[in-house]
Amino acid sequence: KSHGHDQALASDTFDKFCNASTLKDILGLYRQLCSVCKLVPTNFHEFFPKIRGKIPSWRAEELWSRFEKKAAEKCYARGRYGGNTKVLIIGGGPCGLRAAIDAQLLGAKVVVIEKREKFSRNNVLHLWPFVITDLRALGAKEDGHEFNLGFCSDKFFAVLYGKFCAGSIDHISIRQIQCILLKVALLLGVEFYEGVGFQGLVEPSSSGVMMFDVILGADGRRTILSSEGFKRKALRAKLAIAITANFINKHTEAEAKVEEISGVSYIFRQQFFQDMDESMGIALENIVYYKDETHYFVMTPKKQSLLEKRVLYQDFPEPELLLAPENVDQEALQRFTMEAIVFATDNRLPELEFALNHYGQPDVAVFDFTTMYASENACRAVQRKGHKLLIGLVGDALLEPFWPTGSGCARGFLGSYDAIWMTRQWGKGLNSVLEVLAERESIYRLLGQTTPENLSKDHNQFNIDPRTRYPKINLGAVNARQITYLYDSDVPIKDVYDPIRDPNDSKLFKEFVMPHDFLLRWIQEQVAPKNVQVGSIADVLNGASALPALIHRYRPDLIAFPLPDNVDKCVKNQLIFEILQDEFDIGIPMDCEKSVTCGDSERGMLIRYLSQIYLRFRGDIC
Template sequence: SHHHHNKPGAPSPDSAAAADIFEQLCAASTFKSVLYHYRQLCDVLRLKPTNIRSFYPKLKSKLRSWKAQALWSKFDKRASHKCYNHGKACSNNKVLIIGAGPCGLRSAIECQLLGAKVVVVEKRDRLSRNNVLHLWPFVISDLKQLGAKKFYGKFCAGAIDHISIRQLQCILLKVALLLGVEVFESVTFEELVEPPADQEEKIGWRARLSPPDHPANQYEFDVLFGADGKRNTLHGFKRKEFRGKLAIAITANFINKRTEAEARVQEISGVAFIFNQKFFKELYAATGIDLENIVYYKDETHYFVMTAKKHSLIDKGVIINDLADTQQLLHSSNVNRSALLDYAREAADFSTNYQLPHLDFAVNHYGKPDVAMFDFTSMFAAENASRMVERKGHKLLAGLVGDTLLEPFWPTGSGCARGFLSCFDAAWMVRSLCSGKMTPLEVLAERESIYRLLAQTTPENLSKDHLSYTLDPASRYPTINVRAVLPFQVRTLFDTDDPS
């Protein structure tokens, strides 16, 4: 343990305590413990989360360990991008972000770097998702630049191109907090509250949150990001539906006991396997399981995601009655849970050549075996990525990021790459607005022009120079035309009560 002497030049008890807490914060692996150590750290250093320029330099000056310095040099490098203008680009803006999923947190980091005050509300109190996301090369580079390795030593080791959703959230949460983002757990966004009719106190836009007595109910903001995943709680955005052929995905997580036998088993990357007809025929002949594809990643868990054909789910007793409506078909009352677990385990065993010994299910958010069945027959995308509302002289810029903007098709390993791109694009929109050089309609038109590209992006058609990625869309999309949509075409996205 430590001995603290108050002789000159020695660290004060506070800074020694802070150094310890910082270590604990870096190592923490749950939502609660990360927030607990962070709040302790702020207490000891008498700091409050606020904009980057008032928070980060103070934090940095008080934490000087080798590890801390290595992290600060990463953050400093990122913060030096021209587009942030030394954390002054958006220093008059206040941002509210709904959801602390990977995309809510990633966009919080960007808004914080732009100099805005940023608050994130998350309805859950735990990060509990075992499922594993495929990472495109630029996402790996992005996370390295944010210091992911400092929080998760294994991140850059080997040829990994995947990460558990929980681990990704944990890394991004720490980065966001250390830059000064304010994150509230167990707080649900209910609805947007317009500025009051009586403008004597000039109160602007606020949110109605649960619990109703939470102080964040008083927070006034002028930028709002919906990052709440596919359920989408933010009104005012139309969604379009893409109906494909019936697609039923099953995810399964097994405990990784990290034995040598487990270490030897080969992963199955989605791209390679979709075309391997021989494998699927053999699987069907041996087990009666009929799949269109399967992906296996060895991560904190053994993670499998597969698309199963309906007839085999019925034959194997997983689906009880063949119903026309997909929602009813996959409703829990029509699914034999234990047959589903057997199905997933059999598919996992066969596709790894029975080399993963004694597979035990990992547990999900509810403490149950982590196997789930999802319907991907119909997928959603927002029609627009942005809108602006003006009431009683208060403008609010609203944007969607991540799954709520464009739902990904996980079975082919789309992961969160397009989600991250949407975070950068949304933050660029905020920067465009506060540059003062563009009208609201021009800002919205630019955002919609960029959004048109998103669904077409692939690792191949993005710029290969990942180290040069910035918020500027031209640094990421080689063929971008930021004037594809013109201001007059987005008039309906600007809703104002100002008659002029």
């Protein structure tokens, strides 16, 4: 009876959690849910089966199976590469939360800290098509012309997310997307702390502080990590001003009839803007209107117009002074915005009433986005007292979008997936620190150029693996030697190919298998300077010259090259096997008689053997 009572209470709390729409309620109900179910947030593979078992209601089932399907994607490797990794995410904005979800699915232990105690941003983000597909994979469901981010066959039940969009389907308010992603993150087992601000890194100590292997800065454009080795570059210089405004959506019929403006810019509708200027004295370059939780407007006014309308008291050449709060007349700003909106909507939005912002004030603001910042690098690594820490940036912290035209969080999401791919490569441990960083920097080079058109077309295949998203990716565009400055270590870095994990780790060796083509090419490159030809993988042993050439290239102290002609091939191979075993602990792969007639049946064994040699020797020359 008591078990049944607990289950009913859990289901009830779960339903309330699904319907909650503020940060406070979501977290309160989640904590209640954990308490009823006797659960503590932890890594996905421990947490998920438990919560699923405790809330078996059919209402939740569709949600669980979506999560399960997502977690089963190959890129997460069933938690194999995340299991030993503790990830801290700074900032619970859309991109930090999206990164948290993937890190959790990767099997890592994930903690998010968010300095605010409210999700209060009404502004609306434009969604690229892949973002909609992504949200759907996390549970979004189409309902007629609208999206319900719910998980039920019946829309009255178990609606986790409430309404996604009240107008067209390609936008969502920041606070709403935060609520959606937070709910997903929590149900997967992410630990979330509100009202906690990150202040800085503390080096490893024995004082019992929680240590992390990976830290991702998702704390927005003014990222605190810019002082931790992430230099920023400015991307734009021409003065650019934007006004954002939010009005209460009362969901009346009259409001519903007014069409959205998905981006009218001066070059396309010159007459429209000239008419507005002539009749209202308002000169704009662009205006966007989205009907969402609020009526959301973003417009880019000309400075002269703001001065003439006395929105700005005084002209200053420096944007910081021009738009400083002391230089802005808030009432004139509200009037200016209203007039522009009345003109743009043909006065068809009746009784407009400002929504309130974080501070309880009318939600209208003027911003300078003259300078947009991008980080010069997407990641770096620090080693102290034997502990390696990977640090990365995501979202606006990495690359600020040109938001008035709505690149929104699309690039932010791409950067979040990329950061978790890096976390996966790190956790896998097979590559060196610098190789992981170099791969991440190679991928980052593409981010600023992405558009909805130049991404891969099959959005259902998108995941953290960059090859699923960027059609022309070159993962080796940046090489390890170019970015040694991104690795800050308290011990000299012996060689750029130092693996992240201990190469003597037998588990690592057992798992490590390089692709056949890659290995063949690598061996060919290594032995070519010694005039040894290798046509196929089997030639490596059959010819009995490739391995001596390879070892001599890296460790000339271990073997003479070439070996004398009169030495039998079988004896040569045996000698090599023994050297590799004694010096590098690489087990003898096969009998030396067999090695010289090596064929298809030995191929798998040979590839494993060569993969281990690669792991020891990769790189150019020691």
